[in-house]
Amino acid sequence: MDEVQQYERYLRERITALRSQKGVSEHRLSLELGKSGSYIRSITSGATMPSMKELFNIMAYFEVSPAEFFSGLQGTNTLRAALTEKLRELSDEDLEKVSLFIGWITKV
Structure with missing residues (x-):
């Protein structure tokens, strides 16, 4: 193909x-x-x-x-792709929580 x-x-x-x-x-x-x-x-x-x-x-x-x-x-087997798929399934409220968590772990 x-x-x-x-x-x-x-x-x-x-x-x-x-x-x-x-x-x-x-x-x-x-x-x-x-x-x-x-x-x-x-x-x-x-x-x-x-x-x-x-x-x-x-x-x-x-x-x-x-x-x-x-x-x-x-590549469908990457961790990034798997997480992206999971994020698509979350509600807006849960996405806010994830956003706060990412902000917390990325602070230097």
């Missing part, structure tokens, strides 16, 4: 993972993005790829930055 195919596969799998985490169907996600009901299915099946603008809309829908969206490309 060449590099471009690996990126395309990652993109499809990442959209599927984020969609599953949020508990939204492909059909519903498509409609909420203002597209036809089969739009996301056409991406996840490999029939098409989103434009850059639509990819940014997908990221905005899931409230992830481009860096967060593509973080798994750098």
Whole structure:
């Protein structure tokens, strides 16, 4: 599999993972993005790829930055990637606690 195919596969799998985490169907996600009901299915099946603008809309829908969206490309077995995934699952209240803790341990 060449590099471009690996990126395309990652993109499809990442959209599927984020969609599953949020508990939204492909059909519903498509409609909420203002597209036809089969739009996301056409991406996840490999029939098409989103434009850059639509990819940014997908990221905005899931409230992830481009860096967060593509973080798994750098290696899914790293501690940083594992912690990033856990942080995504935390509530805002818990994120505040983590932020305070990080501030405390990084003070010189």
